[in-house]
Each structure stands twice: as C-alpha cells, then as structure tokens.
Amino acid sequence: xxxxxxxxxxxxxxxxxxxxxxxxxxxxxxxxxxxxxxxxxxxxxxxxxxxxxxxxxxxxxxxxxxxxxxxxxxxxxxxxxxxxxxxxxxxxxxxxxxxxxxxxxxxxxxxxxxxxxxxxxxxxxxxxxxxxxxxxxxxxxx
Amino acid sequence: xxxxxxxxxxxxxxxxxxxxxxxxxxxxxxxxxxxxxxxxxxxxxxxxxxxxxxxxxxxxxxxxxxxxxxxxxxxxxxxxxxxxxxxxxxxxxxxxxxxxxxxxxxxxxxxxxxxxxxxxxxxxxxxxxxxxxxxxxxxxxxxxxxxxxxxxxxxxxxxxxxxxxxxxxxxxxxxxxxxxxxxxxxxxxxxxxxxxxxxxxxxxxxxxxxxxxxxxxxxxxxxxxxxxxxxxxxxxxxxxxxxxxxxxxxxxxxxxxxxxxxxxxxxxxxxxxxxxxxxxxxxxxxxxxxxxxxxxxxxxxxxxxxxxxxxxxxxxxxxxxxxxxxxxxxxxxxxxxxxxxxxxxxxxxxxxxxxxxxxxxxxxxxxxxxxxxxxxxxxxxxxxxxxxxxxxxxxxxxxxxxxxxxxxxxxxxxxxxxxxxxxxxxxxxxxxxxxxxxxxxxxxxxxxxxxxxxxxxxxxxxxxxxxxxxxxxxxxxxxxxxxx
Numbered sequence: 001x002x003x004x005x006x007x008x009x010x011x012x013x014x015x016x017x018x019x020x021x022x023x024x025x026x027x028x029x030x031x032x033x034x035x036x037x038x039x040x041x042x043x044x045x046x047x048x049x050x051x052x053x054x055x056x057x058x059x060x061x062x063x064x065x066x067x068x069x070x071x072x073x074x075x076x077x078x079x080x081x082x083x084x085x086x087x088x089x090x091x092x093x094x095x096x097x098x099x100x101x102x103x104x105x106x107x108x109x110x111x112x113x114x115x116x117x118x119x120x121x122x123x124x125x126x127x128x129x130x131x132x133x134x135x136x137x138x139x140x141x142x
Numbered sequence: 143x144x145x146x147x148x149x150x151x152x153x154x155x156x157x158x159x160x161x162x163x164x165x166x167x168x169x170x171x172x173x174x175x176x177x178x179x180x181x182x183x184x185x186x187x188x189x190x191x192x193x194x195x196x197x198x199x200x201x202x203x204x205x206x207x208x209x210x211x212x213x214x215x216x217x218x219x220x221x222x223x224x225x226x227x228x229x230x231x232x233x234x235x236x237x238x239x240x241x242x243x244x245x246x247x248x249x250x251x252x253x254x255x256x257x258x259x260x261x262x263x264x265x266x267x268x269x270x271x272x273x274x275x276x277x278x279x280x281x282x283x284x285x286x287x288x289x290x291x292x293x294x295x296x297x298x299x300x301x302x303x304x305x306x307x308x309x310x311x312x313x314x315x316x317x318x319x320x321x322x323x324x325x326x327x328x329x330x331x332x333x334x335x336x337x338x339x340x341x342x343x344x345x346x347x348x349x350x351x352x353x354x355x356x357x358x359x360x361x362x363x364x365x366x367x368x369x370x371x372x373x374x375x376x377x378x379x380x381x382x383x384x385x386x387x388x389x390x391x392x393x394x395x396x397x398x399x400x401x402x403x404x405x406x407x408x409x410x411x412x413x414x415x416x417x418x419x420x421x422x423x424x425x426x427x428x429x430x431x432x433x434x435x436x437x438x439x440x441x442x443x444x445x446x447x448x449x450x451x452x453x454x455x456x457x458x459x460x461x462x463x464x465x466x467x468x469x470x471x472x473x474x475x476x477x478x479x480x481x482x483x484x485x486x487x488x489x490x491x492x493x494x495x496x497x498x499x500x501x502x503x504x505x506x507x508x509x510x511x512x513x514x515x516x517x518x519x520x521x522x523x524x525x526x527x528x529x530x531x532x533x534x535x536x537x538x539x540x541x542x543x544x545x546x547x548x549x550x551x552x553x554x555x556x557x558x559x560x561x562x563x564x565x566x567x568x569x570x571x572x573x574x575x576x577x578x579x580x581x582x583x584x585x586x587x588x589x590x591x592x593x594x595x596x597x598x599x600x601x602x603x604x605x606x607x608x609x610x611x612x613x614x615x616x617x618x619x620x621x622x623x624x625x626x
Contacts, residue, residue, distance in 0.1 A: 011556050014557075121413065122412040123413055
C-alpha cells in the first residue's frame, strides 16, 4: 500500500482517514482527499505548475498548513491543485519543512466547486507511524 | 449518571453539572433535557469538550453549554466561557472559524395571506440578487485593500456610508454593527485576499436567506414592542465573515499554538490554543477577530439591503409602504469584553460564545432603547422545513450564563446520511406541499440541509424557556428559502 484516503461519516463536517507508506505519501493522500471534497472528482488538466515551500513546528501543523495552502490557492488565486509531485518532507525536533511541486490549472469565472472548505482543523489530528505506515484523521470544517 | 466516563449530576430539570475534577478549574454546566441527553449526547464528544474548556487559565464560574450542545473544535458548539482580564486567556476555539456567524431578522408590513401567490417570483428575484453558493463573488465589486480596511474598522457603518443601509439598521444591530478596537494591521494579507470579493455574499452550507411568516405569538406585549404580528412576513438572514473570518481564525490558531507553548499552557486539545488576553498575541487576536466580526456585520447589512430592494421592486412599494425594519442582528460566534457579576463584584471578562447568542435582560444599556423595557431579542434559526424562533433575554441569563443562550438546532444526520435519506425523494416538491418555495445552487444543498438532517429546534428553545434563561416571543415558519 502506498497511500489512501477514506471518508468517515461525520455529522457536521467532513472527516477523512489518511494513510501512506511515508509522510510524503500521507500528504499526497491528504491533497487527493481535499481535491475530491472540493471538486468531486479528479480532473486531469494539469497545465500549470507551482513550487511550494512550507515550514511548521510539527508534522501535524505542517499537514494543516499544506492543505490550507491548497485551499488558499483555490479561493484567492483560482488555481486548482490537481496533483502533488516531487514532495519532500523533513521532520526533526526543530520542526518540519515541506517542498513540493504542485501541478494544476487556473480556473476562469466563478469557481465550479462542489464544496467550500472553511479551513482544515487540528481536531483529532495526530500522525501515527506504525509498522512502516503513517496514518491520521483530518477534519475539514465546511 | 455517567456518559463516556464523565459524571453528570442533575441540578434542576434541565440543568446538569460536571463536577470539577483533575485539572478542571471550574465546574461544567450544561442546559439540556434528559431526553436530549439520551437521544443526542451519548455518542458525542461534546461533554469531553466542556471538561476541556474548564481547564482554560482564568476561566470564571463555569464552563457552560447550551442545549444545542454538540461537538465542535476546541469548545463544543453551544459553549460559553468567560475568562478574567488579569490572568485569563482568549482562544479562537471559543469563537470558531466563522467569526461573527450570526442572524438578523427584518420585519415588514406585508401579510402572508395577501402576498402568498407572489412568493415564487420573490424568491426567484432574491436568488438572482444575492450571491450564494461556493465560490460566488459579491454583489459589491471587488474591494481595494483600502476600502476593505474601512469595512473591517467600520462594520455596518461602511454600508451606511455607501447607501446600503439606514441609521436605524445600525441601532438595531448588536454592538451597533461595529466593534471599535478592530485593527487591520493585525489581519493578514491572506485574509484580505479572501475577503476582497466576498462582501455581500451569503455563502453555502447552512447559510440562508428566508422569507418567513409569523405563525405563533407567545408573548403579545414583547411581540408588540418587537413590531411582530400574526401572519406577518419577515426576512431572516444567516451568514458570517466568510473566507476572511476563516483565514483570521486559521492564522491565529497557528500564532496561539506557539503562544500556548511560550506561556507554558498544557492544553488538552490543540483547538483550545490560547494566549493571555493581556499579552501581545492575545490582543492581536482580539483586534483581528473584531475586524472579522465587523466584516460579517457589514455583510449581513449589505445582503439585507439587497433583499429590501427586491421586496420593493416585487411589490411595487416605497420603503415606508413596505415598512421594512431591522428587528435585530445577533452574533453567535464571538468573544467580547463585557461586565458581569462574579461573586459580589462586577468585573470585566472576556465572554466566548461559540454557537451561543447574547441574551441581555430588560434594563441593559447595551440594547436599543426601544427594547430596554422588555429585553434583547434573540434570533434562533431552526431548519428550512419547520420553524425558527424569536426569544427575549432575561435577568436569569445574566445571573447564570453570562447573558447567553442557545443559537440553533444542530445537525442530526451527516451529509452522507442526509443524501442517502434524500434518494428518490422530491424534496423540492415536499417543501412545496408545506407551502415553502426553495431555490438553491444545487440539489445536493437541499438534500444536505433538509429538515430530517436537523434536530428539532423547539426542544432547544423549550429548555431555555423552562429554565428562565430566555422567554419565547414568537415562532416563524419559512415560506421561501434561498441557499448556496
């Protein structure tokens, strides 16, 4: 198994279980879950590229920052991230850093979205490493 | 009784306590009926969150929850907590992502019986006039940063200055539509970017604009003061600070997570990230939150103005013929510095209301002069297929809940379960049968927001009424709804 996401029934918002065989794969699973939430299906028009660098105090905060960055690009720049490439995550006691290449497309007019995500929350967010796999629950406040 | 390992002790018919144990600084108090506990609280983390909030440094009296309690981020929804200004903290978890999400109701001279055949046309025009839905931009052109700064500092007054409201609208808005210590310098560039083209937008999800009819009056004297009569058409608007507010919350959760470490707070939940109110971080969050709150008041003001114009156009009436007046505007996600009695003395505290509404009593100088004889109106939206309520504040609310009450119904079903339940049904037809016209951006919204997905707001309102925290004034039911 490399990465996966699974939506969990949640009364008010959207909860998703992410798994990955590495932190990098976990983050990609998060990006895919985010994309499916906001547009409903994976669309393959990747005609633009953004290089991204982020840092945070912990890997959990980094995941929230990363997914919120995708939201920011969409809601303010009308840029939809369709795939994450060349992602590298460094995690040590001084903090966490991420670099990635985002492939996507610039949208025109009003955004054709299925769901607005207000923000990615820290609720029950704890990245657990076990037997070579990483997993966490992420909740999107909608 | 015990729920999820937490002891609940019955104090009164609809009031329960969680005794302070371990690191809890105060007792927890929940206003709720036994029936609601049995039906909704047993599998909900909300009680744990009431316990967590009781850990906050400087918390006074109780960690409170109103009967619409359900789990949220940090605080439970329906959570109220006041912290002192000396060594108390402020937390975005006690406000929410949608800063100053709130409700306003405007009254008219229209009687439903006389206009019921024109509701279809009215709703259609409202749907075209008010930007709704995901990604929709505002009826107001995208504002420059300079103009947006004015919105963030002036709140509803910006709308007034731009011919999108009247002085009376300002008088009948909580805090007169402006929190005066807002500081745009502590609002991020990202928040400005997210808010620039969202002025006058309704949003999506559970935000709405409704045309309602006054169906029942419980307190004729107060209803008269509020300008309500049976069969009257009123307009209800529910929305908040949109992307700008969400970004402010997100920005400051990051800042206050670091601040929590800096000040040595051991938090049971990251979403309770906080800082001392009198610290730089605390003051910056308070000022940024106030700016976002002002954005939300301005937003509801602009939307109401757009709605008023549609009403005038649809019914070919002048403003005075229509008699369109703002009854009141309340916020239900906010933190405010207020004076309350703690023990024998009155002191200033920071009251967090997360999915809770201010409910000030008769005599309060903080409510419009017209209402000081009866108390503050409290507006409690239900769901689009049933009813909403107008309540009034009491002295008991000031004594027991820092002048706070419930805010709405709360969901019963997840969106997935609601969609499943809606399969094969003609929800628009079902609403039509009830005399309700709906226009929404998509069927998905209608399915996710249908009545079955929500608890019965009557249960919530009845608890507050029986405990004397608020009194019921009127029930209104929808006849037309627009949703994003």
